Amino acid sequence: MTDAILGQVALGYSPFIDRNRTVTATRLTVFPLRPDATLDASQLLRAVGSVWPADGARVSLNVASESLLQDLLKAEPTINVMIEVPAFMASDPANIEPLLALHKHGNTMLLKGRPLKELPREVLPCFKYSIIDLVDDRRATEGPHAPNGAVRSISHVQAGIASIAEMEASFNRGAAAVLGWPIDDAVAMSTAGGKPAGQTDLQVIVELINRVDKQEPIEKLEGTLKRDPSLAFKLMRYINSPAFGLSVEISSFRHAIMMLGYQRLKRWLALLLATASKDTNLKPVMFAAVRRGLLMEELVRGSGDDEMRNEMFICGVFSLLDRMFKQPFADLMRTIPVPQRVFQALVENTGPYQPYFDLVKAVESESLFDFRAAADNLMMSVSEINRAQLRALTTAAELD
Incomplete structure (x- = not known):
């Protein structure tokens, strides 16, 4: 390009x-x-x-x-x-x-x-x-x-x-x-009786994320995932997608952990959490969350920092969980473990990831003024940002 x-x-x-x-x-x-x-x-x-x-x-x-x-x-x-x-x-x-x-x-x-x-x-x-x-x-x-x-x-x-x-x-x-x-009021419209759609699914994934964060034995992780086979299937589909870039097919959750390790697996559990709801009104929200994660990751691809790229992905993917769970981020982050820099961006609207998040929202709003301001704040060239967008959209198409 x-x-x-x-x-x-x-x-x-x-x-x-x-x-x-x-x-x-x-x-x-x-x-x-x-x-x-x-x-x-x-x-x-x-x-x-x-x-x-x-x-x-x-x-x-x-x-x-x-x-x-x-x-x-x-x-x-x-x-x-x-x-x-x-x-x-x-x-x-x-x-x-x-x-x-x-x-x-x-x-x-x-x-x-x-x-x-x-x-x-x-x-x-x-x-x-x-x-x-x-x-x-x-x-x-x-x-x-x-x-x-x-x-x-x-x-x-x-x-x-x-x-x-x-x-x-x-x-x-x-x-x-x-x-x-x-997505402004998707939380209110997607709930019945005050509970988010797909609550059981979401709880299973949150439990898995916590267990992966603690690097618990594979047997315990498998036992948690078996409570919902459809989620296991969806996770395997994500991991085997062209977007993941693996040269061998992942055949089981145990195989996934052996090939990926706990940290790389955590980012895909984050993706699974953001797309787990079965409520049709939340489809646009899930769509936006995935693209946010992919774009935030691509914006720092040239940094050479794998940890930062993974955290940026999780930050973008989690950025709409408050709408899915109908809870403020401050409450959600007590149950879902996230890195400190992600916590700062989502809960406090501060930290090193916040300027990238502002840029993503400017791209989504199709605002030239906000795009310029966010790019200047990050001191990123327009060509870098545009290439990151195109790479993110390519990966999103592979996931779809």
């Missing part, structure tokens, strides 16, 4: 989530760092292809540069690459030909924003979805009797979602998907 464009843009990402709470695609937002920069569309597509190859998952490009977007419209991206087109560009007669060509090529296009004038009749069939921000959705603000202008001829994706309640309401209004991380 040596393309110059990774030092000329800031990247952010968020998921497309359907009504089954399944992540169906990833949105990659691309901000130019300088408005006058000349950006190479082919370099961007090569970087995108390294994570989302032609036979891979879908990605939607949200490009905040008109000139770069014009070049992308004239390129021939692989058909799993979706393109978001602002309404003002879709309304411009000069773009009719490239829009028709991209549609003929088989790429999905999404209309972004409310058109100020009617779109050319020829380009209307080119758009499969429109992206409508919640604050601009007249159906949301004016109810079912919205004016005729709110009638939609194509399916829509709802942006600006911050909570499960808003997501539910969007789907009830007919949204095909929501865009973003609806």
